[in-house]
Amino acid sequence: MDIKRDYYEDIELFRSGTILVWSILFLIFLAIFPWLIQKYHPLGFSIYIANLIAVHAIVAIGLNILVGYTGQISLGHAGFFAIGAFTTVIPILKWDFPLFIALPIAGFISSIFGFILGLPALRLKGPYLAIATLGFGMTITTIIKHMEFFGGRMGLQAPKLEFLGTPLKDIHFYYLIMAIAVLMTIGAIKLMRTRVGRAFIAIRDSDIAAEAMGVNLTYYKTLSFAVSAFYTGVAGGLYAFILGFINPESFHLIMSITFLAMVVVGGLGSIMGSITGAALMTYLDIKLQAIQDLPAFGSALVVFSQKYMSVSGISNIAVIVYGLIMILIVLFEPLGIFGFWIRTKKYWKTWPF
Amino acid sequence: MGSILKVEDLSISFGGIKALNQVSFEVEKGMIYSIIGPNGAGKTTIFNCISGIYRPDGGRIFFNGEEITYLKPYQIARKGIARTFQNIELFSHMTTMDNLMLGRHLHMKTGVWRGATFIYKNSKAAKEEVAHRRKVEEIIDFLELQSARNHFVVNLPYGTRKLVELGRALALEPELILLDEPSAGMNMEEKGDLMFSIQDIRDDLGITVILVEHDMNLIMDISDRILALNYGTKIAEGLPEEIQKHPEVLKAYLGEEEKVAQS
Numbered sequence: 001m002d003i004k005r006d007y008y009e010d011i012e013l014f015r016s017g018t019i020l021v022w023s024i025l026f027l028i029f030l031a032i033f034p035w036l037i038q039k040y041h042p043l044g045f046s047i048y049i050a051n052l053i054a055v056h057a058i059v060a061i062g063l064n065i066l067v068g069y070t071g072q073i074s075l076g077h078a079g080f081f082a083i084g085a086f087t088t089v090i091p092i093l094k095w096d097f098p099l100f101i102a103l104p105i106a107g108f109i110s111s112i113f114g115f116i117l118g119l120p121a122l123r124l125k126g127p128y129l130a131i132a133t134l135g136f137g138m139t140i141t142t143i144i145k146h147m148e149f150f151g152g153r154m155g156l157q158a159p160k161l162e163f164l165g166t167p168l169k170d171i172h173f174y175y176l177i178m179a180i181a182v183l184m185t186i187g188a189i190k191l192m193r194t195r196v197g198r199a200f201i202a203i204r205d206s207d208i209a210a211e212a213m214g215v216n217l218t219y220y221k222t223l224s225f226a227v228s229a230f231y232t233g234v235a236g237g238l239y240a241f242i243l244g245f246i247n248p249e250s251f252h253l254i255m256s257i258t259f260l261a262m263v264v265v266g267g268l269g270s271i272m273g274s275i276t277g278a279a280l281m282t283y284l285d286i287k288l289q290a291i292q293d294l295p296a297f298g299s300a301l302v303v304f305s306q307k308y309m310s311v312s313g314i315s316n317i318a319v320i321v322y323g324l325i326m327i328l329i330v331l332f333e334p335l336g337i338f339g340f341w342i343r344t345k346k347y348w349k350t351w352p353f
Numbered sequence: 354m355g356s357i358l359k360v361e362d363l364s365i366s367f368g369g370i371k372a373l374n375q376v377s378f379e380v381e382k383g384m385i386y387s388i389i390g391p392n393g394a395g396k397t398t399i400f401n402c403i404s405g406i407y408r409p410d411g412g413r414i415f416f417n418g419e420e421i422t423y424l425k426p427y428q429i430a431r432k433g434i435a436r437t438f439q440n441i442e443l444f445s446h447m448t449t450m451d452n453l454m455l456g457r458h459l460h461m462k463t464g465v466w467r468g469a470t471f472i473y474k475n476s477k478a479a480k481e482e483v484a485h486r487r488k489v490e491e492i493i494d495f496l497e498l499q500s501a502r503n504h505f506v507v508n509l510p511y512g513t514r515k516l517v518e519l520g521r522a523l524a525l526e527p528e529l530i531l532l533d534e535p536s537a538g539m540n541m542e543e544k545g546d547l548m549f550s551i552q553d554i555r556d557d558l559g560i561t562v563i564l565v566e567h568d569m570n571l572i573m574d575i576s577d578r579i580l581a582l583n584y585g586t587k588i589a590e591g592l593p594e595e596i597q598k599h600p601e602v603l604k605a606y607l608g609e610e611e612k613v614a615q616s
Contacts, residue, residue: 007486008474010450187469194468194478195461202444202455209442212404213525214430214459227465269446 011193013186030178034171047174051242053282054181055235060262060274061188062231067260068268069192070224071204072121073130076137077259080229082144082251083110084236089156089246090149099161103180103237110233111226113140118225122218137256145248155247158240177238184231188271191227200224201269232259258285265329267338276337284325288318357382357529357561363402363412372398373585375412380529380563380578385555387564387572389596390582391605396565397439398585400531403563404436405429416529431459435527437518439534439565445507449498449517452506453489456524461485492520496550511538516547523554529561530554536568544568548575573597581605 014020037046059081066072087106091097097105120132144150161168168176191197199220202210211217240246258281266277305317333339358380365373373395380386388396401407403414405426414422421429435456444452463478471478493499496516501509506517515535522530532551536544548571554560566572572579572593579596581589583605589596596602 007483007490008479010486011479011482190471191465191469194471194482195458195463196465196468198447198451198455199458201447201451202458205444205446206442208406208426209438209444210455211426212406212430212436212438212442213456213521214427215455216425216427223465 011190013189027182030182031175034174044170047170048242049283049286051174051177051238052286053279054177055239055242056259056262056278056282057275058181058184058235058238059232059259060266060278061185061271062228062235063259064263064266064268064271064274065188065192065200065231066224066228067263068270068274069197069204070200070221072221072224073126073260074117074133074225074228075130075253075256075260076117076133076135076140077228077232078251078253078255079137079140080110080114080232081236081239081255081259082141082246082248083113083229084233085240085246085251086144086150086156087233088237089158089240092159093156099241103234106237107230107234110236111230114225114227114229115222117229118222121221121225134253134256137251138253141248141251144251150248151246153248155245155249156240158244158246161241173241177242180234180238184234185271185275188231192271196220196223204269261326265326265336267336267341270336270338272341273336273338276341280337284322288322355382356380357417358403358563359415360399360403361413361415363399363409363414365398365402365407365409365411371585373402373409376582376585376587377412378580378587378590380561382561383555383559384577385551385562385564385575387566387576387579388582389566389569389572389579389602390588393584394582394605395585396582397533399582400436400533400563400565403429403531404434430525430527433526433528434531435522435525435529436531437515437522437533437535439537441511441514441518443506443514443518443521446505448503448505449493449501449509449520450486450489450503452517452521453492453524454485456521457485457488459525460488489524492523495523495553496520497546512540512543515539516550519550523558523560527560529563531563531565533565534567535564536566536571544571547571551575 009015014023033050034043034047037043059077063074063077066074084106087109088099088102091102091105092099117133117136121129124132145153150156161173192200199210199215202213202215203217203220203224207217243250262277262281263274264277265281266275267273301317329336335342356379360379361377362375363373363377364371364375376395376399388399390396398407402409403421405421405424405428408423412422413420416429416432416434419432421432421434424432444455447455461481463481467476467478473479493502496519498513498516498520501513501517506514509517515538519532519535522532535551536547539547551562551564552575555562564572564576576593578591579589579593580587581596581599581602583601588601588605589599591599
């Protein structure tokens with residue numbers, strides 16, 4: 001049992017020594033990851049995956065604030081992602097903004113759109129809200145596609161990043177993304193432990209009671225959308241530089257749904273869950289594309305897909321396996337990976353009882 | 354002692370049903386005021402009108418001389434009216450502690466930026482959190498909820514949940530508290546404790562209490578004045594002894610005497 005001596009300990013970032021130690025170990029791991037991985041895998045691709053995971057983790061945290069903590073739903077987060085990506089790249093391309101100014105601006109522009117999308121959320125619930133946000137996501141990409149200012153259908157080439165005149169290498173960009181991801185994670189954890197986070201959770205559990213206790217529903221619901229959109233916008237800005245090229249077509253509906261899947265698979269209402277969910281889904285998505293390289297199954301799968309599906313059916317198999325894993329996780333552990341973690345922890349704590 | 358709450362000709366109807374029909378009453382500061390009536394008499398509807406969840410069709414509500422009829426629930430909470438709900442509306446996936454801390458919402462200021470970025474023990478957000486935590490601990494002591502402090506509310510027994518809800522309302526530091534059937538689902542012992550708690554709320558904390566209850570013993574013991582409703586209409590108002598003997602009240606609860614005699 002842990003004994004508390006101070007009220008502050010309840011809102012501290014590291015609530016116990018164990019968490020502190022593991023967090024530090026994790027940070028060290030992130031720091032030496034490029035050096036560790038380059039012995040076994042090509043560095044460029046590994047860093048690309050790691051970057052993608054970090055960016056998706058930021059999105060998942062943002063979306064979890066909205067879905068898991070505030071109890072709203074959004075199928076339009078690819079829209080915020082696109083807004084973030086384009087509003088980061090354009091100021092850098094056209095007006096030579098430095099990244100560390102363009103990125104927060106993109107976040108804020110995105111959160112303004114989040115605020116606007118939050119307005120219908122005051123009246124809509126559940127499936128209706130899902131449809132409204134879905135409409136938003138599709139509209140945004142369509143608008144971007146038809147405006148010459150955003151590069152139109154062709155998309156935009158992300159500029160090479162520079163820092164004080166020297167061009168940024170892949171490895172530097174990796175550290176930049178990790179630093180941003182860690183900071184945003186800490187911010188979310190702290191936010192959820194203080195007044196605003198409590199108001200979000202209160203709205204999720206009982207909006208009538210929350211309002212009767214003095215929580216302004218209008219303000220906090222739209223605020224939740226805005227915060228969520230901020231996270232997604234910043235992630236979108238980073239995403240543009242990971243890909244090096246952005247195209248409105250790539251911010252499609254499936255992307256929004258994948259974000260939602262990350263949150264659900266990771267665990268609703270858990271920051272750590274969002275991160276693991278994002279990591280798992282991103283990693284699977286990339287690894288399953290090479291499913292035919294699997295030692296024993298691989299060739300059998302190829303034969304199967306050629307016999308019963310189209311010749312290039314192996315990508316179908318990848319999607320099927322991806323879906324199957326999602327279904328299994330949600331079926332056996334409704335709280336996602338986070339729920340699994342809680343159970344394991346409980347088991348260890350109470351062992352051998 | 355002046356009046357803290359004044360309700361004038363409050364009316365509301367849902368479809369064709371008149372849930373409240375021109376109900377007027379006045380509550381004085383420092384009172385325990387009870388509203389009684391058979392099921393569907395409109396007791397909870399009065400609460401919902403006062404706390405802004407329903408918009409009445411007619412009539413006006415004054416709190417400390419200020420009209421609050423069409424304010425939103427959170428604005429009414431800000432004026433100093435807290436309430437509990439008949440079918441417990443707690444934040445079930447929060448701990449007792451967090452539920453009470455949410456009651457402090459109006460008294461705190463931390464916004465998004467400060468909440469997300471505090472680092473030190475001495476930063477404003479952390480200091481505020483700790484200060485209000487102290488206040489919440491006082492309420493926990495007051496209602497003897499220590500054992501439930503760090504438990505999720507879903508896992509608590511019904512009676513305790515009722516107390517947590519009362520605590521959350523108290524955390525708001527209201528001037529007036531509306532308790533909707535606080536003793537429902539409690540056993541005799543818990544009811545006894547609750548009775549003392551309600552009296553302490555009035556005597557020690559100086560909060561005026563309006564009570565909706567079905568337990569007549571509890572009501573008759575602690576109420577200063579009672580309002581009796583039936584079918585949305587006020588049928589009697591007065592001291593407990595008067596209400597107990599009031600023919601209209603007896604009629605509402607027991608049926609008409611002649612009919613009983615006939616059958």
